[in-house]
Amino acid sequence: MEDSSKRMPVQIGNSLTMSSREIAELTxxxxxxxxxxxxxxxxxLGGNALKFERIYRDSRNREQTEYHLDRDHTETLILGYSAELRLRVVRRLxxxxxxxAKPRFDLNDPSSLRALLLDNVNKVIELQGEVEEMREGVEALDRIAESHGTFNRTVAAKNLGVSPNVLIRWMRTNGWTYRRPGTSDDLAYQSKIASGCLEHKITTGPRPDGTEWSSTQVRVTAKGLTILAKAFPKPMEPA
Incomplete structure (x- = not known):
């Protein structure tokens, strides 16, 4: 089966090109x-062949290389060919x-008009999706615009409009915190500490027997709260 891709006019910048595969076919x-x-x-000519090299897939879906030459390089190439072969290439150019030079869409052709309308509708839908994503991000930032310092997870959950249990479970199942066997304190993953999303607050105090106890509390930074606000764009009911 003939590969029509080698016959398609290709433009790089303002320069029309012809593929080496089509030149081979014409000559x-x-x-x-x-x-x-x-x-x-x-x-x-002292040129770089890689500048003109392109990748295509052959009939067996294998990647192959070809060259796309602009008009000047195409005509220079065929100067060494016979007059008959040069004429074929010039006519094809x-x-x-x-x-x-033909317009992409013919407004007098119903099928072209439908294609134009569909293309515009798809662009509008894509733009709406981008706007919605931006809106959620802005709302998330607005919700913590006045936040400073770090927060325990109860306060962070209140800022996010969710219950503390929902936030704590989400952080455990989404790679933010974990708990070592036999301990009662959650710990932040080092990656979240390194990225500035979480911190540890360690509290210590004396026991009656003279030993010292310590407790580690996970604290959410303003940066972490920003990211969490995007994960909870709307208030959620406690599970």
Whole structure:
């Protein structure tokens, strides 16, 4: 089956290009030989072949390389070919220029008009999604705009509009906190401490027997509260 992609006019910036595969087809040469000619030409001109290289998939879905040449390089390449082959390529270049100059949508064609409308609708839907995402982020920031310092999880939950139990369970199941076996205190994952989302507050005091007890409390920073506010965009009822 013929690969139509090599016949599509391609523009890079303002420059129309022709692929090495199509040049090979027009000149009835093997693609590998056309690529070799292009590489030699670019080397002679002091150019970088990688600048013109593109990836395509062949009929077996394998990645292969081709070159896309602008008009100047295409005409320079075919100067070494016969007059008949040069004429074929020049005519095809004119066809490509004509295709590129055509309007993308014909407003007199119902199918083109439908395609244009569908394209615009899809863009509007995509834009609405971006606006909604931005709105949620702004609301999240507004909810903690006056926040300073760090907060225990009860106060953080109040700021978020959720119950402390909901927030504590969410943090345990989403990689924010964990509990070591045999202990009663939750601990913050080091990654959350390093990112500035959580901190530890350690409290100590004496026991009647003269030993000292210590307790570790997870504290949520303003940065952590900002991120959590996006995870809880609307107040949630206690589970």
């Amino acid at each position: 009835e040469k093997e693609h590998k030989n056309v690529k070799r000619d292009i590489e030699k030409m670019l080397s002679d 004119r066809e490509l220029e004509g295709e590129a």
